[in-house]
Amino acid sequence: MNIFVKKPRLSSYRKIENPLDRFPSWQTFNQIDKERARELFDYRDGKLYWRNMVGRRRPEAGSELMRKTTGGDPVWVISLGSRQEVRRYMRCYLVWNWHYGKTDRILRPLDGDHLNDRIGNIGFAGPLPQEDMPEPAPAPQPLESKYGVNCPCCGAGVQVMTADLATQVYGITEQQARILRAIWSGKGKPVHMERVFSEMYADDPDGGPTQEKMYLAFKVAMSHLRTKLEGSGISVETVGYRQGYRLILGDRATSLDSPA
Incomplete structure (x- = not known):
């Protein structure tokens, strides 16, 4: 078959x-x-x-x-x-x-x-x-810091400033840094002197010297701190006589253009 x-x-x-x-x-x-x-x-x-x-x-x-x-x-x-x-x-x-x-x-x-x-x-x-083929995405342009500061870790322009970063960048001493951190914690609202003094002498078991000596030390440190922050876009404003201080965050360009 x-x-x-x-x-x-x-x-x-x-x-x-x-x-x-x-x-x-x-x-x-x-x-x-x-x-x-x-x-x-x-x-x-x-x-x-x-x-x-x-x-x-x-x-x-x-x-x-x-x-x-x-x-x-x-x-x-x-x-x-x-x-x-x-x-x-x-x-x-x-x-x-x-x-x-x-x-x-x-x-x-x-x-x-x-x-x-x-x-x-x-x-x-x-x-x-x-x-x-899809067009390749353009490479992102690095953002320029409005504070004129680059991050010490990655080198990118700083867009959000912090107290610790300002301390590193502007050569702020430990005592000045304590003052800055205390005022920074108010986030733009007035911070009373007692809170600043507590931060300044947080490591002192006796709570620091007399109130008068604390204030004198504070005035000297604050004067140097303000000098170091000039032109940075960061400033500390006095709120009435011994009523406290508050943080002002602007940008470097505005700070440089503003009258002294």
Whole structure:
């Protein structure tokens, strides 16, 4: 008995050498920044939901495309932009953008289901075509310190000044630093003399000298402290006669431009 085996037609083989062949012919690699994705959508279980329900929007963003119109696998797409400049996005890319920002890779479902856009099901299928590569993010410009001071640890411009940092930068002595810390703790509100004296002599088992001597020592230290802080954007203001002192934080440019 002769057995005949029918050889399958070449058209029945699916080419997969090129990662782009895994997608419908209209495939798009449009992407958005992570911040924009988080602004537009919530992500739950592989689906994206609109944060802002406008007009007749359904809660779930996008719709299934190409199930009946082609023989390719259906995909879920989301349209963004104005009517004049609408752009179509594959949901898997927006899910990736929502989690990690833009990618330079072709994305594909690990289980072969193009409607399963759970982040754990998204894998890579090669690099994007050169023309679809996302533009590299510009390098962040270092912020200039408004105090004209760089951090001694990392060298970055200081944006938030602290009492300890001011002590290091401006060569403030231990006694002056105690005064500054006490006044700094008021966060711009008046700090009474008793609190300053307690900080000045916190390590003295006898609580320090007499009140008169404390005040004299304080006046000398305060005079030197103010001199060292000139032009720094940090100043100490007197609140009435022996009523206390409060911290004033400005910026170095304002301090240098203000009249003496």
